[in-house]
Amino acid sequence: MKSLIPIVLIACTILIDSCRTTPNNSLTLNCSGAGGPLVIYKTKKDYSNNISVLLSADKKSVLAFPDTKDAAIQRPVALANGFYLQKMVGNAFTSLTFDQYINGTYSEGDLFHDVIDTDPFTNMYDCTRATDCDSLNKLIQNNQLSQCKLIK
Numbered sequence: 001m002k003s004l005i006p007i008v009l010i011a012c013t014i015l016i017d018s019c020r021t022t023p024n025n026s027l028t029l030n031c032s033g034a035g036g037p038l039v040i041y042k043t044k045k046d047y048s049n050n051i052s053v054l055l056s057a058d059k060k061s062v063l064a065f066p067d068t069k070d071a072a073i074q075r076p077v078a079l080a081n082g083f084y085l086q087k088m089v090g091n092a093f094t095s096l097t098f099d100q101y102i103n104g105t106y107s108e109g110d111l112f113h114d115v116i117d118t119d120p121f122t123n124m125y126d127c128t129r130a131t132d133c134d135s136l137n138k139l140i141q142n143n144q145l146s147q148c149k150l151i152k
Contacts, residue, residue, distance in 0.1 A: 052090025
């Protein structure tokens with residue numbers, strides 16, 4: 001039980017920090033890393049509404065997947081030129097949409113059988129030095145992604 005406390009605290013921090021209200025009370029996207037890297041990516045197809053899972057190196061099993069209660073805050077954030085800010089760890093996408101997933105119950109086996117793309121990424125960068133969505137978009141729009149660490 002004690003080992004769950006840090007995980008719950010991190011999840012709560014991400015939930016609280018996932019959106020912020022501006023002075024005029026309009027909702028804006030928060031691209032803060034919440035203590036982790038800011039990973040941006042492009043995919044071969046539009047998977048922005050699909051649940052991602054982390055597969056093993058041999059791609060024969062699911063190692064990690066979001067809790068259905070946490071999935072809503074893990075939707076990727078759309079950025080410039082077709083890039084997305086990664087909000088959940090994953091290297092494969094399933095056929096399940098966020099809405100389907102949030103309202104269901106799934107095992108690792110279920111999710112493995114729902115995988116539709118095990119190599120979805122065309123570009124991926126760690127842009128940890130960026131501070132928000134605006135700075136990420138400027139890097140993308142000004143062709144300055146060389147300032148980020150190339151992952152793929």
